[in-house]
Amino acid sequence: MQVLRPQTTADTLRLLADGGEDTKIIAGGTALMLMMRNGLVMPEQLVSLDRLSELDRVTVEPDAVRLGALVSLRSIERSAELATVLPTLSAAVGLVANHRIRQRATIGGCVSEADYASDPPAVLTTLGCEVHVVGIGTQRWIPLSEFLVDYYQTVLQPGELVTEVRIPRPSPTARTTYLKYISRSAEDRPCVGVAAHVDLDSSGRCTDVRVAVAGATATPFTVVAATEACRGAKPDKTAWDEVAAAYSAAISPIGDARGSAAYRKHVTGELVRRALQTASTGTENGAFRL
């Protein structure tokens, strides 16, 4: 097996085009190495992004945060600036696996792997994240909710590369929360995670409620009709019970070692209610491990 280490995005794209099917991109390697070890992929050529320093950049703009694809989860978690601008994302990222993994894992890899049992995509979904995809002579911005297609599947075409993600700054009045529920031991992936976003108008009524569920379905699960219906409602138990019931009813979760489908359906309702409660009544934005 050959490992290629280009220094620019342009060179990377050329190598991907030349390499064809048996070429895989490797960044932190926390996903690809496991897949290779389990014989799920057997690439003949790896294109390593480790020298693409241009992609290891955090840019905080007036209306958005741009994270280069090579920014590690650990640096997102440890950035004081991101903790201020995107506190819930920052804290949620800090709940992924353990610090050794977070040191290696990158945000670009995180969205490109499209692992259902992953925390950040649900939080990114509620924040309206977009993914920048480039190919030779092409580039496009795609909402994360459209970028993720199925279990371990994205809209990425052969030869394309994720170079960065863009996260709009949340409304200054938005309250955000992520609850990571782990059904087994502490460093496990989520059985069910719920990201909640609640924005209120000056009279205290809901203007923008968003909820995305991690770990239970192929891609972050949302019931937009249920959250839209909260518009104008009081952010109270009645409203949240309705959203929770709608999510629990609509979701068709996976059954795996972390919980059966029926169990996840129950827990989804339980956690959606708690996440919304925490977001609307809690004193701080952030992420919590249950």
Place this chain on the structure above:
Amino acid sequence: MIQDNIDNTAGAGIPNPNRSIPVATGPTVGQPVDMVGARARVSGRVDFALNAVVPGMTHARLLRSPMPHARISSIDTSAAEKMPGVVAVLTAADFDRPGAPARYYGAVLRDQPVLCGEKVRFAGDPVAAVAAETEEQAAAALLEIEVDYEPLPAVGSVAEALAEGAPLVHEKPPLPREASYADIKFHGREGNVCTKFQLRSGDVEAGFAAADHIFDNTYHSPAVQHLTMEPHVVLARFEGERLTVTSSTQAPYAVRDTLAEMFGVASSKVRVIVPPIGGGYGGKTYAKFEPVTAALAWKARRPVKLVLPRDEEFLSLTKHAATIRMRTGVSSDGKLLARDVQVYFDAGAYTDISPRLIKNGGYSTAGPYAIPNVRIDSYAVYTNLPPAGAYRGYGVSQAAWAYEQQMDEMAEALGIDPVEFRRRNLLTEGERFATGEIMREAHWRELLDRTAEAIDYDTDRRVVVDEHRVRGKGVAVILKSTITPSTSHAAMRLDADGSLQVLTSSVEMGQGAHTVLAQLAAQPLGLPVSAVHVTEPDTQYTPYDQTTSSSRTTRAMGGALTSAAHVIREKLLKLAGDLLEVSPTDLELADGQVVAKGSPGVRMSVPEVFRRTRTGSISGDGEVITSGGLDPETGQGIASDHWHQGAAAAEVEVDLGTGKVYVRHVHSIAHAGRVVNPKLARLQMHGSTVFGISHALYEELVYDEGILTNPNLSDYSITAMGDMPAQLEVEFLEDEGEAEIHGLGETTLPPVIAAIGNAVRAAIGAPVRTLPITPERVLEARNS
């Protein structure tokens, strides 16, 4: 005194003839000495078998069956043999010919093929082995071996294996090995029953007739894996017909004997060397991968090294899954009157050490209680799953999970406090256990009281924390045996510079055995621990030791070493006494000096005694040979040369919305007699606690149609740092003055599991009778 097969069903009870040399706290014993080599272990500089390299060494990989049960119609290795770097490809066809090794091995029954020939019995059963210049080449060659299988119906559980007309894992019962172990007897071997242990004490039917209440419950524990940090590693090499094996084994002599039988040579032709190993927990007892590696070295005519990959570790050996049906009769005032138990241990595809484990696990279901009428039938059942064998706790975890859960369920039904209910029934000094043996050094009541007090069991047994969470408290108390009869020999040599060389076949596997043994050897000779060198086990030089298992090393090997040290001490004092003109009995040893008692001015250094008597070195031997055994029909006799006694208490918090259990506080306590090294003893008990939490809440090997679905550390869940309780306490109960040493490597693992179970029951008001206590099972129990 050696006394096997005592048959005594009389009421008086059977006195236990075994005693160990009492030891007192002194300059080295009882001191919190740092583990010898601890720094090297942490910094990765220990010379593990993993690091072993010899000239001309090749690397092995195993081809394993993808099916749980199948007939092998053909194996074609011709393409693999031509692959780059391949030195040898081994299959069943290489065995059982003139000059070739025998293909079947096993510690008790020779039923496990080194490589499968006619059929495979579990998904993962090895069918071929390749030696190549590199591990990658060996792995590549595996893909070129063509095996045709004809699938057979498989049995994936004890229930399937015992069903009418079930497919047989072994068509005809395999023959017992001649040189097996004295404590192992066979019973009821038919169908898929590997063997059975039975115990008959008193009149069970009469006991039930007299009972006011009869409780009948079934409890289940799953198979789990040992997950040693170091995998199984074997390096085998021949020089002529002499075979040398470097192995990460807990039982060098058992491995030696298995290999000698397999190759048909005298045991002196096989040398087994054991470097420090990276964890055992029972998974490295008896021959495991030494036979296949040695056979491959024999065929390759080159040294061969096998390092088991992690996914194959999951197929190597497991803790027995167990289903225990327990019927217990109780009087309305809370006295246990009768117990009738059926224990089904899932042995997997091969016998390994199941016959002993189901015996020890079987009689342990009586618990540390005085029950006048007991009937126990404990079965080892073959299934088409990876073999089960020794695992820290040795059947007691499964037994205690049943009897300690049931104790709480009965106490609640009777309206008696669970601690008080236990107190009314716990064995006391001089009482008969279910095996008929008289219990001595009985401390269960004190252990129970202290652990209950540690978590303030009497108050706030169930507390509602908030709208989601409730807290509950639980306790458990257990007894555990150690291999009986058993044998340990030790030798040591005091040199002229005052240093002591200790020859022992006890294995250092991270538990600190060699440090503790050095402390015990040093004290009678007045030496500092730093003057003692403990050798690695090497069957060519170090004397026989049965195994490093069963929490027996500190007591058994420690006893042998203490005897040996006293032999040397007597010789030395005699030499010194002649020089100093003082009777040896009036001399003592301290700080490398021989000193007259009461006259500190009359003294001589040890090197000077050597020099002036022209002595080169002083040698001494010691041994501990325990006696006992149980009658095969009645299970009466001496089950254990001494009993391990432990208790634990837990406080948990349960989220009623998700069902998840959070452990807040665990306390555990063991009767230690005399603690040799409080620092290492505490670490042993911490280890047991962590294992207990892991078994209670997380660990389970999950099979789908006989295929293991979680053979990696992502899908298989074990305790992580984040799961540790805020309060984790361990405590020893020590005896005054000179006292016997009690093993404590496993004692508090079983009660931690059961205490957590009882705490969960207290919190949610319903028992979860199946391990692990997953959030889903908690919700099911609560909603049922």
